[in-house]
Amino acid sequence: MNSRNSQQTSRPITTQNNGLTVRLTPNSSSSPKLNNTNSNSEPLNAIGNECNVCYEQPINSVLYMCGHVCMCYECAVKQWRGPGQCPICRAVIRDVIRTYWS
Known part of the structure; x- marks a missing residue:
């Protein structure tokens, strides 16, 4: 070097x-x-916790089959019924699974 x-x-x-x-x-x-x-110099969570669509609700759903965790349940259902594709990888959404963090 x-x-x-x-x-x-x-x-x-x-x-x-x-x-x-x-x-x-x-x-x-x-x-x-x-x-x-x-911007406040606070550590970020590895996954994050804010919906990547509405930026208001916490992320609480998994897109089935691709497995992406990126939206609140309400936005995920709208995405499933609307375009029907994951906004990250464009895989077909077969179902939306609500998640609960403890």
């Missing part, structure tokens, strides 16, 4: 999109570390 490459990897990389800040910084083992924070 030349000195130019080592200089490039030692600086943190930060990007912001819709209030989400992603910062990539090298850690002590020379592997990059991903830090996800929102």
Whole structure:
């Protein structure tokens, strides 16, 4: 590795999109570390908890057959009865399963 490459990897990389800040910084083992924070510098959940369609209700449904977990139950049923395809992978929605987190 030349000195130019080592200089490039030692600086943190930060990007912001819709209030989400992603910062990539090298850690002590020379592997990059991903830090996800929102604009308030609070850690984000791995899955998230806000419907990706209405942005108002918590995510509480699974699309059957593809298994994507991305919408509230009400939006998932509308998607199933409307276009009938998963908005992420475009697989045919065969059913919507309501989920309950404990």
